Amino acid sequence: MSPEQYAITQDDRWKTYFLYGYGFKAEQNCTRCPETTNIIEQIPGITTAFFSILSPHKHIPKHRGYYKGVIRCHLGLIIPQPFFKCRMRVGNDVAFWQEGKALIFDDCYQHEVWNDTDWIRVVLFFDVLRPLLFPLSVINQYLISFIANSSLVKNGLKNQHEWDKRLEKTFFKIL
Structure with missing residues (x-):
């Protein structure tokens, strides 16, 4: 769980399975999901893509995104x-x-999520660049590149690699 995700929810009942994050591709995960990856790679301006898995009776409290340069x-x-x-x-x-x-x-905008059922909810979660006119579109691209090189994304990548190792040792060994 990333520090940003932990700030929203402290349990493990909201899971993510990353495919892309600010220009970085989770190669193993994309290999495991070839059809989804093929579709994602055709979406213009995509910055982030992952599966968001919400456990039964889970509430993600109100929160908001940090940057208005993308649409979710x-x-x-x-x-x-x-x-x-x-x-x-x-x-x-x-x-x-x-x-x-x-x-x-x-x-x-402030948002929150509920799954008040007895089953998991799964969505393909992705962000695309907000359509903007020149020169704002160029500034937005620059800021997205800056975010991609920030500690926020670098820490997320590190956490993703650690998660991949744990997943490989447990879940995929069972299969």
Whole structure:
């Protein structure tokens, strides 16, 4: 769990399976998910992509993103029923995931998530560059590059490598 994720939730009932993060590719994970990786690689301006796995009866408290240069998308993959018990509030609006449908939002607005069902919720979570006119688009690209080289992302990469090692020792050995 990253320090940023830990600041939002202190338990392990929200898991992530990273594919891409600010220009860095999780090669092993992408190899394990070739069809998803192929689709992701066709999305223009993608900065981050991972599976977000929310355990039953988990609430992610209100929080907001740090940078307005990206737009967030959640593609519903496994959405437990009844759908209205698995939801997200962004600002004053409440949204419900549907399998095969995307929710697009600005994560700089305060948002929170609930899974009040007995099953896991899985979405493909990804960020794309916010469409901006020149010269703001160039400035945004520069800032994204700066973020990619920040300790925030470098620590995330380190945590991802450690997670990959633990996953390899446990889960994939069982299979």
